Amino acid sequence: MAASGDRRPSPLAQLKALIGGLPAWLSEVDDSDLGEELVGIRESVVQLEAAFAGGLRRFDKSGEYKADGAVSLIDWLRWKAKLSGGAAMERVTIARQLEQLPQTLQAFASGDVGYQHVALLARTAEKVGAATVKDEEASLLKAAGTMDPGRFADVARAFEYRVDHAAALAEANRAFARRYLHISDVKDGLVHLEGLLDAEGGATLKTALDALMPPPKIDDDRTPGQRRADAMVELARRPLDGSKLGTVGGQRPHLVITASAETLAGLPSAPPAQLEGVGAIPMETAQRHACDASVSWLLGQAELESETSHAHQRIPAPTRRALVARDHGCVVNHCGRPASWCDGHHLTWWTRGGKTALPNLALVCGRHHRMLHEEGWTLERRDGRWLAKPPSQRVPANARSA
Ligand SMILES: [Zn+2]
Ligand SMILES: [Zn+2]
Structure with a gap:
C-alpha cells in the first residue's frame, strides 16, 4: 500500500505510460535488431x-x-x-x-x-x-x-x-469416451464431417492417411486439405473394392510403439510406453497392442542401438487359423463381430508368462479388447463357455474432472 502523501505514480501507471510509447519506439528499430x-x-x-x-x-x-x-x-x-x-x-x-x-x-x-x-x-x-x-x-x-x-x-x-499411472489411465479412458464422428446429410452438394478421436485412434487414422498420401507430384495442384480428404475417401473405398492399403517402403503402414520390458510386464516404476507421433500412452494400451502385435516395437535402449523389431505377428498363422475355427468371432458376451475385426487376446497376458497357444487365446473385437486391457474387464473360459466380468473395482476416475 502506498504511503499517504506519496504522489509518485505506481509502477503499473509508469508501465502503462511506457507501453504507450512502445509502438513508436519499435517502428524506429533497425530491421536487423527487430x-x-x-x-x-x-x-x-x-x-x-x-x-x-x-x-x-x-x-x-x-x-x-x-x-x-x-x-x-x-x-x-x-x-x-x-x-x-x-x-x-x-x-x-x-x-x-x-x-x-x-x-x-x-x-x-x-x-x-x-x-x-x-x-x-x-x-x-x-x-x-x-x-x-x-x-x-x-x-x-x-x-x-x-x-x-x-x-x-x-x-x-x-x-x-x-x-501417477492410475490417474493417467483414467484420463486416457475419459478422452476415449469423448470420441465421436458426425457425418451430415448432403447440403449444398457437400457433406460436413466433424468429430473427435482419442490419441491412439487419431494416430491410427493419420498413419493410414499418410500411407495414401505420397509426396505430391510437381503438377499436383491440390491443397493439403484436399489431398487429405481424397486420402480419406480412398481409405474408405479400398475395403469396399476388396483392395488393401498397400505398403510404404516395402512395409505395411503400422503404429510404432516404444516400450521397455518393464513397462510390458506392468512394473509400477516402469517408464511409460511411447506411441510415435503421440507421446506417452498408458502401459495397458501398450500391453493390448503387444497382445497381438500389429505394431512395431522398440524394446528399450538395447534395441534402439541395434535395430527396430518390426511388426511381427505374435500369433503364428496356424495358431490363428485354429483360433478363428474355434471362436469364429468375438467371444465376449456373444458380441460375434467377425474374425477380421478381432485380435487374439491372451487370457494370461504373455507379458505375465501366458503362452501363445490355443487354450490361452480368445478372439476379441477391438472394442472388447480395449475393455479387457484398459477398462478392467476380465475374460475366462470355463467348461467351454466364455465368462466376461466387469471390473469389480472400476478403473479409478479419481483424477479430478476436467
Ligand atoms: Zn489382449
Ligand atoms: Zn466384441
Missing part, C-alpha cells in the same frame, strides 16, 4: 504474467472477488479481465500451484521459461501434486528451457504417466 526486440517483448509478457500470478494468488486467498459479486475467481476473471473460461482457469491453476514450486516461480518471474511451459507445469502439479513435481522440478525446468511447448507437453505427460 527480432531481438520482439523476443524481449515476449519475455516481458511472461514477466507480466508472473507478476499477475503473484497478485492473483493473494486475491484468491483474500476472496475479495466476492465483493464484486462474482461467485468464483474464474468468473471474476472472465468478467473483469475478459478471459475465456479456459484461459481464466489456467491463470488460477498457475497462481495456486506455483506457490509450492519455487524454482518455477523464479524462472517465470525472470522470463526464462515460456508462459505455456509454466501453464503445463502448473497443470501437471494440479494432477499429480505439487510435491511430486517439486521432486523433479529442476530437470523438468531444464527440459522446458530447451523445448517448444508441444514437445514439452510430451515430456510433462510422460512424467504424469510415470508418477
Whole structure:
C-alpha cells in the first residue's frame, strides 16, 4: 500500500505510460535488431504474467472477488479481465500451484521459461501434486528451457504417466469416451464431417492417411486439405473394392510403439510406453497392442542401438487359423463381430508368462479388447463357455474432472 502523501505514480501507471510509447519506439528499430526486440517483448509478457500470478494468488486467498459479486475467481476473471473460461482457469491453476514450486516461480518471474511451459507445469502439479513435481522440478525446468511447448507437453505427460499411472489411465479412458464422428446429410452438394478421436485412434487414422498420401507430384495442384480428404475417401473405398492399403517402403503402414520390458510386464516404476507421433500412452494400451502385435516395437535402449523389431505377428498363422475355427468371432458376451475385426487376446497376458497357444487365446473385437486391457474387464473360459466380468473395482476416475 502506498504511503499517504506519496504522489509518485505506481509502477503499473509508469508501465502503462511506457507501453504507450512502445509502438513508436519499435517502428524506429533497425530491421536487423527487430527480432531481438520482439523476443524481449515476449519475455516481458511472461514477466507480466508472473507478476499477475503473484497478485492473483493473494486475491484468491483474500476472496475479495466476492465483493464484486462474482461467485468464483474464474468468473471474476472472465468478467473483469475478459478471459475465456479456459484461459481464466489456467491463470488460477498457475497462481495456486506455483506457490509450492519455487524454482518455477523464479524462472517465470525472470522470463526464462515460456508462459505455456509454466501453464503445463502448473497443470501437471494440479494432477499429480505439487510435491511430486517439486521432486523433479529442476530437470523438468531444464527440459522446458530447451523445448517448444508441444514437445514439452510430451515430456510433462510422460512424467504424469510415470508418477501417477492410475490417474493417467483414467484420463486416457475419459478422452476415449469423448470420441465421436458426425457425418451430415448432403447440403449444398457437400457433406460436413466433424468429430473427435482419442490419441491412439487419431494416430491410427493419420498413419493410414499418410500411407495414401505420397509426396505430391510437381503438377499436383491440390491443397493439403484436399489431398487429405481424397486420402480419406480412398481409405474408405479400398475395403469396399476388396483392395488393401498397400505398403510404404516395402512395409505395411503400422503404429510404432516404444516400450521397455518393464513397462510390458506392468512394473509400477516402469517408464511409460511411447506411441510415435503421440507421446506417452498408458502401459495397458501398450500391453493390448503387444497382445497381438500389429505394431512395431522398440524394446528399450538395447534395441534402439541395434535395430527396430518390426511388426511381427505374435500369433503364428496356424495358431490363428485354429483360433478363428474355434471362436469364429468375438467371444465376449456373444458380441460375434467377425474374425477380421478381432485380435487374439491372451487370457494370461504373455507379458505375465501366458503362452501363445490355443487354450490361452480368445478372439476379441477391438472394442472388447480395449475393455479387457484398459477398462478392467476380465475374460475366462470355463467348461467351454466364455465368462466376461466387469471390473469389480472400476478403473479409478479419481483424477479430478476436467
Ligand atoms: Zn489382449
Ligand atoms: Zn466384441
